[in-house]
Amino acid sequence: MTTDSTAQTSAAAPLIDLQPLVVAVRxxxxxxxxxxxxxxxxxxxxxxxxPPPPTAVTKVLVTHQEDQPNDPGTLIRTDVALLGTTRIAEEALRALKSPDRPEDFIGQYHGAGLTNNLMQITVTGDSDAQAVARAKALADAFVADHVKRMRDTANAEAQALLDQRDRMRTELAQVNKSIGSRTPGSDPKASANIETLFARRAELTARITDFDERAAEARTGTPKLIAGTQIVDAPRVVRHSVxxxxxxxxxxxxxxxxxxxxxxxxxxxVVADRPVLRRDIAAHLGASVISELPASSRLGRLWQRRRTRAARERLTTTLARTVRGSSEPLSLLELGCARSTGAIALALAEALAADGPVAIVDGLPGLPLADSAGPGGPTVVSGERARGGSPEERRFGVGSVAPGATWIDLPHLGARTVLVVRAGHGSAAWLHTVARQLAELGVPVIGVVLIDPDPRDRTDGTLWDGPPTAPRGHNGQARQNEGAASHPVQAVGEGRRRTERLPRWAARVPDSDQEAR
Missing domain, CATH: 1.10.287 (Helix Hairpins)
Structure with missing residues (x-):
């Protein structure tokens, strides 16, 4: 992983960064x-x-005295609401001679207005025959109730008109009596009163005739509305396709x-707050990402396994170069990827075996690294035997910084460390804890190996103000180990300033001639 020597200008952080959320969800x-x-x-x-219960459906044409072409459907919605009343349900149950309660029966059917005058009734039952019978009883009960309401309305309107007519007739009789009791004379006032009475009689006679006609029209229009309200689609069973x-x-x-x-x-x-982007992981740990390894999968395609094998070989070469170029021991500390860390340690020991004997200080809890090494492999020693061994023997440690780790034992595994972290495993708070604990112990983190990174992650995992011992780049100057040992990981909260020069670790990596020596 290489970086450009030109410093990049810091960009303003976005107000809402949805990339970590999208990556975490993916x-x-x-x-x-x-x-x-x-x-x-x-x-x-x-x-x-x-399966759905047996269902029957029927359609009823409903006519209203107040029907208008521009009616928005208020009248048919009223009819649908009336269908769901206990009065209709009780009449239907009475026709069916059913002992069910009307309140329970209401929940087994419903109506829907198809148009301003067409209503559909859907009923369920224990069988197809019962559903059809219930639909017919409901339709008949609704039609009978609607007809009764229209007749009652027409009769009430006609009776009101006839009552008004009768009052007019009573008044007309009084006017006729007043006219009969007066005799024509020469008095002008008497003549004016008689003319007023005649005019009033004519007016009352006309109004009486009008009330008679209106009462007749009210009764005449009812049979037409009654005949228009009828069942237009006989009850039938609804067939369900499974x-x-x-x-x-x-x-x-x-x-x-x-x-x-x-x-x-x-x-x-959001609640877990587990960083998955290399940018966030590097910022929380205070160290740059030096390598990435995809998660091992037995079902991976052939070229994916080849790509993973090539990435592991490059990482092993980089770590071996780092161990050979320094007199201080190195440690691999895992977070959420103990098996991957053990495999990396065994591959590193195999690469270093060409230079002499190799010993691995095993500090991984619960992982039998000695059994994985097998016969003829590197020597695996425990923590209490870490200080023994010959001077010619190369040693590096393997440990864990997972919750529950023993922090005071980490310096015995190595004076410097490479963190092997699974993306999305540790929370941001725990990554801060790891960086702070290692800084207090004086164990610099020279880089982070990211396991199972997001394949679509395009963020930058390089810190320009990171530790000066990151194993990157090649130039003619030797690594300054004593400076590395005294440079702890910086606090996570500090700002990452960018400069116009090369990062500090670019001038501290040994060249190829020194590696050969």
Whole structure:
């Protein structure tokens, strides 16, 4: 991993950085993919194990006295609401001679307004015959109730008109009586009063005739409305397709499971606060990412396994060069990837075996590194035997900085360390803790090996103000080990200033001639 010698200008941090969240959600694709698949299977299984009950449907044409061409559907919505009343349900149950309660029966059917005058009634039952019978009883009960309400309304309107007519007739009789009791004379006032009475009689006679006509019209229009309200589609059984229902339920379950999985993954990523980008991991640990290794997978394609093997060989060469170019011991400290760290340690010991005997100080809890080395492999010693051995023997340690690690034993594994960290394993707070503990122990971190990085991560994992002992680059100057030992990892909260010169570790890496020596 190389860097340009030209300093880059610092960019303003965005107000909302969704890249870590997107990467964290994508890395949890097993979670939301599993939940989506589970939702699909549950949706399909519910259709098969819990089929819909037998259902019947019928359509009723409903006419209203107040029908208007521009009616927005208020009248039919009123009819649908009336269908769901206990009065209609009770009349239907009475016709069916059913002992069920009207309140319970209301939940087994529903109405829907198809147009301003067409209503559809859907009813469920224990069998197809019962569903059809219930649909017919409901339709008949609604039609009878609607007809009764229209008749009552018409009769009430007609009776009101006739009552008004009768009052007019009573007043007309009084006017006629007043006219009959007056005799014509020469008095002008008497003549004016008689003319007023005649005018009033004519007006009352006209109004009485109008009320008679309106009452007749009110009664005449009712039979037309009654005849228009009828069942236009006889009750019939609704046939359910199991395959279509299962497909629909499966798609709905898939969508719901996927949405729920994405929400859980997003909330979990925010709450856990586990950095996955190399930029964030390097910033929290205070050390640059020097290498990356994909997660080992037995199902990986051939070229992916070749790429992984090539990356491991490059990392082994870099670590071997670092061990040969320094008199101070090196340690590999893992965080969330003990097996990968053990494999890296065995590969490094095999590369160093050509120069002489090699010993690995095993500080990994729960990982039998000696069994993995096998017969004829490098010597694996425990922590209490770390100070023994011949001077010609090369030693490096393997340990862990996972929660529960014994910090005071880490300096015995090596004066310098390379952290092997799995992306998305440790929280930001724990990465800060690791950097702070190693700085207090005086163990500089010369680099970070990132395990299982995000393949779409394009962030920069290089710190320009990082430790001066990172194993990168080649030039003609020798590594200054004593300066490296006295340069602890800087506090994570410090600013990463960028300069116009090469990073400090660029002039401290041995060249190829020194490596050969």
């Amino acid at each position: 890395r949890r694709r097993r979670l939301w993919a599993t939940m989506a698949l589970l939702g699909l299977l549950i949706g399909a299984a519910m259709t098969v194990l819990m 395959s279509k229902s299962a497909l629909t339920s499966a798609v709905i379950g898939l969508v719901l499971g996927l949405v729920l999985g994405l929400v859980v993954a997003s909330v979990g990523a």
